[in-house]
Amino acid sequence: MISFLQIFTDFLFPKICLSCRNKLERKIDVSSDFCCQKCLNSFEVAPSTEEIENGLITFFQDSLAISRAIALYASHSEDENIAIMRLIYKLKYGGFTKIGTEFGRKLAEVLEKNKMLDYDLIIPVPIHKARRRERGYNQSDFIANSVGEVTRKPVAYNIIERKIYTTTQTKLSLENRRKNMQNVFQLKNKSDVQGMKILLIDDVLTTGSTINSCATVLLENKAKQVDVATIVKV
Numbered sequence: 001m002i003s004f005l006q007i008f009t010d011f012l013f014p015k016i017c018l019s020c021r022n023k024l025e026r027k028i029d030v031s032s033d034f035c036c037q038k039c040l041n042s043f044e045v046a047p048s049t050e051e052i053e054n055g056l057i058t059f060f061q062d063s064l065a066i067s068r069a070i071a072l073y074a075s076h077s078e079d080e081n082i083a084i085m086r087l088i089y090k091l092k093y094g095g096f097t098k099i100g101t102e103f104g105r106k107l108a109e110v111l112e113k114n115k116m117l118d119y120d121l122i123i124p125v126p127i128h129k130a131r132r133r134e135r136g137y138n139q140s141d142f143i144a145n146s147v148g149e150v151t152r153k154p155v156a157y158n159i160i161e162r163k164i165y166t167t168t169q170t171k172l173s174l175e176n177r178r179k180n181m182q183n184v185f186q187l188k189n190k191s192d193v194q195g196m197k198i199l200l201i202d203d204v205l206t207t208g209s210t211i212n213s214c215a216t217v218l219l220e221n222k223a224k225q226v227d228v229a230t231i232v233k234v
C-alpha cells in the first residue's frame, strides 16, 4: 500500500530517470530507482562471456591474466552521449553512486545465471588515491559492495593500490594503452591472495588493459584464478 506520506514525498521530490530525465512512474519503473524501464530496455545487452573472453585472448595473447569475463551491457564507444555511458559518467563523476549500487545487484543476478559464483574474494579495481581525493569515492566500490551483498562473498576494498596516476587513456592507441598500464598496480603490504579465486569488479571494460594489469599482479602473488565482471563492455 502506498502511504499518504509517500505520495506527498513523491509529489515534492519526484524521482527522475538519470538517463532521459523523465519522471519515474511508480507502477512501471519498478526495477530501478534511477533509470526508467524504457531506458533500461533500450540498453544493448552485453556479448556472451565466451565472446568477451575470445576478444581478450586475441588482444592479450600470452599476457592475458583474466580467466573469465562478464558484462551487463554493451556500448560501441565510450561516447558520453550514448545512454548507458551517460549513466556511467554520472556514476563516475557526478556523485550518483546509487547507479553503481543498483547495477551491482543486476550484475550479481547475471553472475548467478552464468554460474560464476565460486569466489573467495571480490575486489573493486582501485583508482589512484589522488583521484579518489578529487572525486571522493571509487565508483567500483559501490558495484562491488552490491555484488558482495547479493552473492554473500567478502569484498576487499583495500588490498591493491594503484601506484601510478595514469591520465585518461581514451586517446591512446590500443597498443599504447596496453603498455601504459604495465606495473600500475601493487598488492599492499602483507595482503595475502595465495590460492584464491578472485572476482575483479570495474565499471567499464574497454580493451581490458587496466583490469588485466590488476589481474597480473594478483596472479604474481599466487592467486589461483582471476575473473572479471563489469557493467559495460565497450
Ligand SMILES: [Zn+2]
Binding pocket: 017, 018, 019, 020, 021, 022, 035, 036, 037, 038, 039, 040
Ligand atoms: Zn529513461
